[in-house]
Amino acid sequence: MNDQDHSYGAEGIGYMDGEYMGFSDLRIPVTDLGFQLADMCYDAIHVTDGRYFRLDDHMDRFEAFIAERGYDSLGHDRETMIRVMDGCMARTGFRDAFLMLVATRGVPTSAKKDLRTCRNRLIVWAMGYHTVVTDEELENGCNIIVADTIRIPEQAVDPSIKNFGRLDFVRAMSEAYEKGSQYAVLLDGDGLVTEGRGWNIFALTEGRLISPEKGVLEGITRRTVLELSEQLNVEATLGKLHVDALRGADEAFLTSTAGGIMPVRAIDDKPVGDGAPGPVTKRLTTLYWDLHKNPDYTTAVDYGAADA
Numbered sequence: 655m656n657d658q659d660h661s662y663g664a665e666g667i668g669y670m671d672g673e674y675m676g677f678s679d680l681r682i683p684v685t686d687l688g689f690q691l692a693d694m695c696y697d698a699i700h701v702t703d704g705r706y707f708r709l710d711d712h713m714d715r716f717e718a719f720i721a722e723r724g725y726d727s728l729g730h731d732r733e734t735m736i737r738v739m740d741g742c743m744a745r746t747g748f749r750d751a752f753l754m755l756v757a758t759r760g761v762p763t764s765a766k767k768d769l770r771t772c773r774n775r776l777i778v779w780a781m782g783y784h785t786v787v788t789d790e791e792l793e794n795g796c797n798i799i800v801a802d803t804i805r806i807p808e809q810a811v812d813p814s815i816k817n818f819g820r821l822d823f824v825r826a827m828s829e830a831y832e833k834g835s836q837y838a839v840l841l842d843g844d845g846l847v848t849e850g851r852g853w854n855i856f857a858l859t860e861g862r863l864i865s866p867e868k869g870v871l872e873g874i875t876r877r878t879v880l881e882l883s884e885q886l887n888v889e890a891t892l893g894k895l896h897v898d899a900l901r902g903a904d905e906a907f908l909t910s911t912a913g914g915i916m917p918v919r920a921i922d923d924k925p926v927g928d929g930a931p932g933p934v935t936k937r938l939t940t941l942y943w944d945l946h947k948n949p950d951y952t953t954a955v956d957y958g959a960a961d962a
């Protein structure tokens with residue numbers, strides 16, 4: 655027990671370096687390059703009523719991140735990673751949870767800090783489901799700002815690998831707080847919309863949905879929305895979304911594993927559409943949560959894995 659126990663997630667269970675432990679006991683050495691260089695990648699998965707949402711898609715994505723980072727001494731393949739996830743879930747007993755999978759470069763074996771001498775590290779934790787957005791925001795939508803801070807260019811850091819190197823988001827968040835908002839969307843150097851801290855964005859214009867194709871993390875929620883739009887007969891594409899097109903949209907919403915589909919009611923204090931969540935946003939939200947009960951999109955947690 656320590657003084658972090660008051661923080662969120664305290665009931666959670668984690669795993670690192672081959673051992674399960676309480677969430678508050680998880681810690682990496684300050685020499686881990688995941689801390690020093692943000693040389694890491696991660697994924698976040700949602701469990702609803704004892705079932706992982708799109709487990710294979712998340713594992714495909716996380717494995718792709720690991721391969722691109724070149725973490726070949728992680729010591730865990732897909733099967734053992736899922737075993738560990740089940741192990742964390744079983745120890746918590748949670749039916750609704752977030753699973754975090756984190757891989758870090760690890761600690762170099764010499765003072766030269768040669769990246770190639772590191773033993774890569776896997777950290778997993780399960781914490782009770784908490785939505786990162788309030789019910790009021792889900793009901794009425796949120797007010798976002800367009801930040802002056804631009805997204806780190808993809809030529810510098812590949813945004814399609816989920817990572818904690820996010821000082822652009824930190825600066826954009828400060829801008830948002832100053833303007834009384836909690837959410838900032840970042841543009842690239844050409845005035846094209848990218849994304850915000852932990853979410854993708856969609857705009858509906860003349861009945862067509864568009865979400866930025868480049869310079870973003872390829873969200874599982876974004877993919878789900880693209881698939882669901884087909885069911886609704888709404889044309890949905892990835893492409894270039896100029897900030898003026900976003901401002902003039904009839905509907906807009908944010909997508910993330912941690913928040914689902916969140917309507918945007920205003921951008922820089924100007925209402926989007928009539929300033930209330932629109933019909934397409936609402937229909938997508940219903941379909942999205944229905945999918946969490948669909949066996950084709952979900953995988954049962956093995957709660958018998960407590961001795962794994």
Ligand SMILES: *Cc1c(COP(=O)(O)O)cnc(C)c1O
Nearest residue numbers: 852853854871873874875910911
């Ligand atoms: C996680 C994340 C998203 C959303 O991805 P999901 O797979 O839908 O949760 C979007 N942008 C960034 C920067 C993210 O970290």
